Amino acid sequence: MSCRKWQVRILRMREAKLGQEDEAALARHLEGCARCRGMAEKFSLVDKALLQSPEPPMPPFLKKKIVSHVIGVMREESLGRRFLPSLGFLNYFRPMVPGVVLVFGIVLGIWTGLNLSHSINSGFTGSSYDLLTQAGIGARERGSSLDFIWTDGNGGER
Amino acid sequence: MRSRSDEELIQALGNRDENALRTLVDRHTASIYRFSVRYTGDESLAQDISQEVFLKLYRYARRFKAGMSFKTWLFSIVRNTSIDMARSYSYRKARSLDASNSTDLLESEGQSLVHAAQNPEESYSSKQTADRVASAVRSLPEKQRMAVILKYYEELPTKEIAEVMETTVSSVESLLVRAKRNLIKLLNL
Numbered sequence: 598m599s600c601r602k603w604q605v606r607i608l609r610m611r612e613a614k615l616g617q618e619d620e621a622a623l624a625r626h627l628e629g630c631a632r633c634r635g636m637a638e639k640f641s642l643v644d645k646a647l648l649q650s651p652e653p654p655m656p657p658f659l660k661k662k663i664v665s666h667v668i669g670v671m672r673e674e675s676l677g678r679r680f681l682p683s684l685g686f687l688n689y690f691r692p693m694v695p696g697v698v699l700v701f702g703i704v705l706g707i708w709t710g711l712n713l714s715h716s717i718n719s720g721f722t723g724s725s726y727d728l729l730t731q732a733g734i735g736a737r738e739r740g741s742s743l744d745f746i747w748t749d750g751n752g753g754e755r
Numbered sequence: 756m757r758s759r760s761d762e763e764l765i766q767a768l769g770n771r772d773e774n775a776l777r778t779l780v781d782r783h784t785a786s787i788y789r790f791s792v793r794y795t796g797d798e799s800l801a802q803d804i805s806q807e808v809f810l811k812l813y814r815y816a817r818r819f820k821a822g823m824s825f826k827t828w829l830f831s832i833v834r835n836t837s838i839d840m841a842r843s844y845s846y847r848k849a850r851s852l853d854a855s856n857s858t859d860l861l862e863s864e865g866q867s868l869v870h871a872a873q874n875p876e877e878s879y880s881s882k883q884t885a886d887r888v889a890s891a892v893r894s895l896p897e898k899q900r901m902a903v904i905l906k907y908y909e910e911l912p913t914k915e916i917a918e919v920m921e922t923t924v925s926s927v928e929s930l931l932v933r934a935k936r937n938l939i940k941l942l943n944l
Contacts, residue, residue: 647907653792
């Protein structure tokens with residue numbers, strides 16, 4: 598076992614955490630190892646120095662300062678909750694959010710597409726019929742959904 | 756009237772009981788402040804840390820579970836708050852707590868402390884001895900310093916120190932041995 602591991606045992610021994618067998622083994626090692634013996638003595642000097650060092654003085658106003666700060670935050674939060682309605686019920690709707698966003702996106706896309714086609718169509722035909730109408734309903738009335746390509750806005754040939 | 760336990764007080768604090776807060780502040784400010792001063796070496800920062808710790812106690816009070824050790828829980832919060840605040844940008848300029856610098860710091864600090872110890876007048880001054888010890892502890896690498904403060908000044912058992920530092924008991928023991936070896940050098944023992 599390395600000296601470092603024996604030094605951990607010295608630490609445990611000082612806390613009375615070693616079993617009898619381990620303590621006897623440590624004692625045997627210390628008899629034969631001057632380095633660990635010296636370290637054990639120095640460890641106790643370090644312990645003494647640490648335990649003798651005085652406590653840093655606490656500022657007298659600190660407790661009052663902490664109490665007033667934390668109570669201030671507590672009251673602020675309490676006041677906020679009293680005047681604002683609880684929004685906790687919104688949590689029930691949280692799982693629906695992706696679906697709602699998707700549906701909204703699709704509806705927005707269709708609406709934008711229809712408007713775009715309407716504006717393109719109006720540009721070509723000068724009428725209020727859009728491309729879909731031309732391709733569907735308008736085809737029955739005017740022969741072909743693509744007639745607008747060859748006819749001007751007034752029904753004459755281009 | 757029976758005084759309430761820390762566990763009862765923290766549950767009451769979760770229900771915004773101001774008296775519970777006052778009692779907790781009365782009981783624990785000194786140890787939180789002491790820990791922070793010893794850890795950071797900065798009194799002003801230690802005051803900020805103490806205040807922040809109580810704010811966190813209030814905010815996290817409902818997370819405290821029955822059966823947990825209050826002291827371990829408290830020092831976990833103190834430890835994390837101290838690390839975060841000490842490392843924040845404004846304080847980093849003034850005091851480097853970076854572990855990579857700790858070896859250099861240890862060596863330079865060691866030389867000055869050895870020099871101080873060679874002066875007989877200073878050796879007999881208990882105030883200066885205390886300053887030397889405090890300075891030596893502050894110049895330890897971060898984890899060793901934390902372990903020493905919790906062990907010697909807050910008197911936590913090794914198992915609880917391991918819980919606070921989120922590590923194993925054998926790691927804490929190893930940290931303490933290394934810390935002591937460094938302190939022997941720094942204090943010229």
